[in-house]
Amino acid sequence: MSEAFIFSLVKNSSSIYRKLLITLPVLILALTDWLVPSTSAWGDEGHRYVNLVAAEKLPSAMPAFFKNAAARLSFLGPEPDRWRDQRELFNALREVNAPDHFIDIDKPEDFQALPNDRYKYADWLRAKGKDPKDVGFLPYAILEGYQKIQVLFRLWRDPQQAAERDQIEQNIIYYAGVVGHYVADGAQPLHTTIHYNGWSTSLNPDIFTREPLHWRFEGEYVRAQIKPEDFRELVKPAQPLQDPFSDTMKFLFDSYNQVEQLYRMDKTARWEANNRNTESKRFVAGRLAAGSQMLANLWYTAWLNSVR
Template sequence: MTSEPLTRALAARDRWGFADSLRAFGVSPQVMGVLPYTMLEYVSRWRNSFRLWRVAPDSTVRAWIEPRIIDDAGILGHFVADGSNPHHTTKHFNGWVGENPKGYTTDTRFHGRIESQFVQAHVEEADLRAAATAAPQVFDNVRGAVVTDLQRTNRSVDSLYALDTATPFREESATPEQKAFAVSRMAAGTTMLRDLWYTAWVTSARP
């Protein structure tokens, strides 16, 4: 699917309008996925919960609302983390599929090798704290921020596969370039999640 039809489809108000727009271009919604809409939906749910918390009459009511806020925060964290991984923004999420002029790996263990084995073995919390240094911000346009973030992630697909081609991502070994790439992507996800949380809280005080 070319960028122009996808851009037009992403202008849809919700995931159902997005699906209808994709079908109009002859693309199955099941193929594309709805990650940006899922992120937007959870930010909206979260902001509404914060609003309810702000106007709750007492601590008992707030105690009922807080677990919902925490649960939604965790679920949103999962999707934002997915959105920081380049392979989650493409059909090549678990090894390259289709035409492969650069000879990238088609290993169907690719996804797990990177996200689980490599990261758990080589990335520490201190690495992310050192990398995620940007000041918190409130997004004036959450939809635009989400789409821009996913587009930025998508531009790293080739870099990810090229690194794996040079030296496969493995639990038992890591090159400096591989670790730097993993840390930068995870720090980007950490920063994005923090800013969505901050945006939801600050804007929940507005009408």
């Protein structure tokens, strides 16, 4: 099978391309780097930054052990990509984990009243003739992570669990760091669309690039041009969410609404390591700040809602 043929499939079918990424890792390794970039939102650095800045914005009401865990929380930001990207394993972990990193909401009107249950959502998609693995489970990865933290904070508060409080604290930090990864994915516009690595449909009136740009944007550019201080001041102190799932969907819709702007900016200042355009930096800083803000709010809400 020639590389030209593979590229033709990639350009014309985001579903086929995503399946190549998930189910044909041997083939992926044989392709050139420009053809199949990494699809880890924000790369290692961006995920660490989002968790770190979120930890800095927590109120004094949060337990000290959690507020003092910023370094560990930051390290855990890329954790789900560590599970997924060990390509030599080629096992069930990658297959089951990959759809948690994205959701294609290119028809927002279809996603206005989703069930807050992963399996009911999957049934709903199948009834519409869609494969849930192709559409993605990102909001459910966030919701389930939030609920794990809430349960653990509840155990931490329980006097009957005092003897094992140290163990519970470690679990809280771990799951809080991991859910941060999915929140950061949600702040990356390319994780909310079928156009996640080049414009993928025949209808392209703005003549957006069809070439891979996912890693150029979130990996090469962020690594070279962004530091936590570039967006730290954009993040406000954590505030409680009204409804974690509904607020998660609003957060994802906001990210999706930035997709065309991201592509438009690539036309004027290409997303790559040497892009020093001020507007490019402001755009990425805003998205990373949105991730940190949502994450800080989510952690704080889990703490507040852990009261029996």
